[in-house]
Amino acid sequence: xxxxxxxxxxxxxxxxxxxxxxxxxxxxxxxxxxxxxLLLLLPLFTGRVGSAVMGLGFLAVSLTDMLDGYLARRGGQxxxxxxxxxxxxxxxxxLTALLMLAATPDRIPLWGAFMVVIILAREIGVTGLRAMASxxxxxxxxxxxxxxxxxxxxxxxxxxxxxxxxxxxPMHSVGMGLLMLATGLTLWSxxxxxxxxxxxxxxxxx
Numbered sequence: 175x176x177x178x179x180x181x182x183x184x185x186x187x188x189x190x191x192x193x194x195x196x197x198x199x200x201x202x203x204x205x206x207x208x209x210x211x212l213l214l215l216l217p218l219f220t221g222r223v224g225s226a227v228m229g230l231g232f233l234a235v236s237l238t239d240m241l242d243g244y245l246a247r248r249g250g251q252x253x254x255x256x257x258x259x260x261x262x263x264x265x266x267x268x269l270t271a272l273l274m275l276a277a278t279p280d281r282i283p284l285w286g287a288f289m290v291v292i293i294l295a296r297e298i299g300v301t302g303l304r305a306m307a308s309x310x311x312x313x314x315x316x317x318x319x320x321x322x323x324x325x326x327x328x329x330x331x332x333x334x335x336x337x338x339x340x341x342x343x344p345m346h347s348v349g350m351g352l353l354m355l356a357t358g359l360t361l362w363s364x365x366x367x368x369x370x371x372x373x374x375x376x377x378x379x380x
Contacts, residue, residue, distance in 0.1 A: 199246035200256050202238050206263040209235045210270040216278050222338050229335035229345075232271060236328045239264055264324065265297050271331045281334055286350060289357040293327070296364040307371050319363045326356035 212231070219228050242260065246252045275281040276290045333349030 197246075197253070199242040200253065200259065202242040202245070203256065203259045203263045206235055206238050206242075207259075207266050210263075210267045213267075213270045213274050216274045216281075216335075220278065220280075220337075225335060225337045226340075229332050229337075232267075232335050233328070233332045236267065236332075261301075265301065268324075268327055268331065269294060269297060271335070275331065275334050281337060281346075282350075282353075286353065289353055292357055293360050296360050300364055300367050303367065303371055319359065319366060323356065323359040323363045326352055326359055330356045 209231075213228070216228055219225065239260070242256075246256060272282075272290045272293060276287050282290060330349050330352035333345045333352060336345040336349075338345060
């Protein structure tokens with residue numbers, strides 16, 4: 175029986191092209207991870223001005239997700255490491271925010287902690303499933319559902335950071351309402367992710 179060599183006599187072994195790590199999109203993504211650590215200072219900024227700084231700062235950092243994606247596509251700087259780091263940065267930012275809000279008095283009440291646990295469990299479960307799927311060559315693309323989930327999470331967390339009443343709007347109450355909607359979308363998108371994986375299709379997920 176003739177065995178096929180792993181090397182082609184004309185093309186040689188398959189080589190993965192080297193990519194430049196330090197570019198603008200990847201730097202912004204790493205900056206988003208670094209900024210997550212600033213959320214640990216939340217207990218020191220619970221006053222009105224401090225809450226505004228934390229809330230608007232969180233929103234600004236969250237929006238850099240769109241900026242690094244735009245720069246990567248526009249400049250042809252989409253890299254494998256960038257594709258890996260981008261969702262990790264988003265999850266680190268959101269999960270750190272959830273944990274700090276739950277640990278800070280008057281931000282997320284005890285009953286709201288159940289939503290925090292649900293979101294944490296879903297994100298960890300889906301991340302593990304996504305890693306397992308990638309080893310099998312299964313690609314599960316993000317969809318509108320995943321984007322809506324992320325949008326509601328960011329809106330809810332921003333309001334909870336602001337906490338106080340601004341322009342006649344009770345941010346804490348609005349934030350808790352948005353967090354409930356975000357939790358529902360989180361569960362829905364997580365369910366779609368598992369269905370997409372079990373069906374081995376390229377369907378919603380993120």
